[in-house]
Amino acid sequence: MSRLRVRYAETDKMGVVYYANYFVWFEVGRADFLRTVGWTYREMEAEGHSLPVIEAHCQYLQGARYDDELEVRTRGRMISPVRIAFDYEITRVSDHTAVAVGRTVHATLNSKGRPCRLSGRVRAVFQ
Amino acid sequence: MSRLRVRYAETDKMGVVYYANYFVWFEVGRADFLRTVGWTYREMEAEGHSLPVIEAHCQYLQGARYDDELEVRTRGRMISPVRIAFDYEITRVSDHTAVAVGRTVHATLNSKGRPCRLSGRVRAVFQ
Amino acid sequence: MSRLRVRYAETDKMGVVYYANYFVWFEVGRADFLRTVGWTYREMEAEGHSLPVIEAHCQYLQGARYDDELEVRTRGRMISPVRIAFDYEITRVSDHTAVAVGRTVHATLNSKGRPCRLSGRVRAVFQ
Amino acid sequence: MSRLRVRYAETDKMGVVYYANYFVWFEVGRADFLRTVGWTYREMEAEGHSLPVIEAHCQYLQGARYDDELEVRTRGRMISPVRIAFDYEITRVSDHTAVAVGRTVHATLNSKGRPCRLSGRVRAVFQ
Numbered sequence: 001m002s003r004l005r006v007r008y009a010e011t012d013k014m015g016v017v018y019y020a021n022y023f024v025w026f027e028v029g030r031a032d033f034l035r036t037v038g039w040t041y042r043e044m045e046a047e048g049h050s051l052p053v054i055e056a057h058c059q060y061l062q063g064a065r066y067d068d069e070l071e072v073r074t075r076g077r078m079i080s081p082v083r084i085a086f087d088y089e090i091t092r093v094s095d096h097t098a099v100a101v102g103r104t105v106h107a108t109l110n111s112k113g114r115p116c117r118l119s120g121r122v123r124a125v126f127q
Numbered sequence: 128m129s130r131l132r133v134r135y136a137e138t139d140k141m142g143v144v145y146y147a148n149y150f151v152w153f154e155v156g157r158a159d160f161l162r163t164v165g166w167t168y169r170e171m172e173a174e175g176h177s178l179p180v181i182e183a184h185c186q187y188l189q190g191a192r193y194d195d196e197l198e199v200r201t202r203g204r205m206i207s208p209v210r211i212a213f214d215y216e217i218t219r220v221s222d223h224t225a226v227a228v229g230r231t232v233h234a235t236l237n238s239k240g241r242p243c244r245l246s247g248r249v250r251a252v253f254q
Numbered sequence: 255m256s257r258l259r260v261r262y263a264e265t266d267k268m269g270v271v272y273y274a275n276y277f278v279w280f281e282v283g284r285a286d287f288l289r290t291v292g293w294t295y296r297e298m299e300a301e302g303h304s305l306p307v308i309e310a311h312c313q314y315l316q317g318a319r320y321d322d323e324l325e326v327r328t329r330g331r332m333i334s335p336v337r338i339a340f341d342y343e344i345t346r347v348s349d350h351t352a353v354a355v356g357r358t359v360h361a362t363l364n365s366k367g368r369p370c371r372l373s374g375r376v377r378a379v380f381q
Numbered sequence: 382m383s384r385l386r387v388r389y390a391e392t393d394k395m396g397v398v399y400y401a402n403y404f405v406w407f408e409v410g411r412a413d414f415l416r417t418v419g420w421t422y423r424e425m426e427a428e429g430h431s432l433p434v435i436e437a438h439c440q441y442l443q444g445a446r447y448d449d450e451l452e453v454r455t456r457g458r459m460i461s462p463v464r465i466a467f468d469y470e471i472t473r474v475s476d477h478t479a480v481a482v483g484r485t486v487h488a489t490l491n492s493k494g495r496p497c498r499l500s501g502r503v504r505a506v507f508q
Contacts, residue, residue: 013392013395018390
């Protein structure tokens with residue numbers, strides 16, 4: 001689980017968070033998810049792997065506002081030997097309101113940029 | 128149709144455009160779409176209407192790169208009396224490669240933030 | 255003092271943090287500074303005040319990298335009855351390297367957007 | 382000279398453009414400046430050079446607003462054999478109001494990340 005506080009930079013003139021920024025929070029969520037399972041995306045890249053996003057989706061339930069404290073809950077799972085999906089749920093801490101839910105799908109690439117199976121250690125994280 | 132050039136700010140350390148930024152380009156696409164039909168989102172807001180995003184989706188086909196010139200093709204249509212959907216297609220100008228396709232769904236709200244039917248003039252744009 | 259972790263979104267294709275994003279961290283720093291002294295920028299706005307930036311400066315000492323944990327140290331002071339300056343120092347936590355130093359100058363405006371003296375309570379924070 | 386239109390993404394809840402985004406427009410300005418003189422930053426990087434920002438400054442004169450059309454005027458000059466400075470002036474097209482002025486200073490690095498003199502061809506551009 002990740003905690004973050006809405007930055008002024010993330011708001012727009014409608015007074016709420018600009019819609020693209022939720023995807024940045026999803027990124028924070030999945031980085032922390034990987035960290036929790038004893039692994040970091042930085043390491044993964046250093047080892048030559050990458051997880052480029054091939055699909056992203058967000059459903060906006062309630063506009064997050066400046067200075068709101070939010071929680072991002074993330075779950076990851078393999079959806080094929082070379083695909084990982086992450087599901088996200090963003091909640092406002094003060095009143096437990098669901099702010100947004102979303103999903104990203106990622107290819108698992110090796111250092112040559114080709115689809116590859118993740119190692120057993122990594123796959124184990126997602127099961 | 129919108130034309131834009133990828134900014135350095137929009138890239139990430141993978142060397143391609145960060146995935147959330149495609150949603151910013153979708154915004155550029157729909158603003159220009161509205162402009163083309165003789166209307167601007169700025170005016171719409173001045174008249175008290177807004178089109179908050181309630182759903183957003185993007186499929187990434189090919190990573191756009193720094194300084195690429197891109198075209199965003201946008202179509203809009205009413206999917207209910209109080210919902211508009213926009214479909215986007217982003218293409219790299221140099222080789223006509225499809226870079227991404229996406230979709231956003233918007234509520235049509237009045238000045239009190241309540242769902243409202245758009246005026247006939249506006250609805251006509253989407254048919 | 256604020257702590258934050260570099261997001262992938264904040265990097266660029268050079269592999270380090272894009273230079274404009276340091277100003278976002280400065281914003282995080284000054285918001286936390288105000289919070290520390292028993293006050294929030296959100297409240298300030300709710301009371302009709304605002305602190306628009308009229309000048310911003312940053313000196314880049316060492317490129318921050320993805321996943322780096324950083325500390326932002328912020329100090330604020332009145333530089334005239336209607337001007338506040340904040341000074342920032344960003345340090346990488348792992349090795350205490352100074353990453354950047356900067357400064358922003360802000361006008362103090364009332365609800366009509368005119369320069370105004372801040373209340374004694376607020377001015378006291380800055381001395 | 383560059384032309385750009387303010388994106389919704391670039392505004393904040395104050396209703397004007399978030400201050401860090403002016404630095405993104407400076408980047409657009411200097412990329413176009415280089416392009417005008419028959420050269421692109423993309424090429425420069427491909428040849429192994431880079432121009433990391435070591436200092437950035439902006440003075441905000443008037444808040445740019447959503448959908449404003451802006452012009453960025455950029456001038457570059459060598460300030461030492463291994464330093465380039467760019468000066469920027471951003472103007473609103475509709476009323477010729479100066480919106481912001483700024484400056485960035487860049488190191489000139491070779492492919493090993495060490496300060497290097499730019500080629501005569503490049504230096505000529507800045508004189």
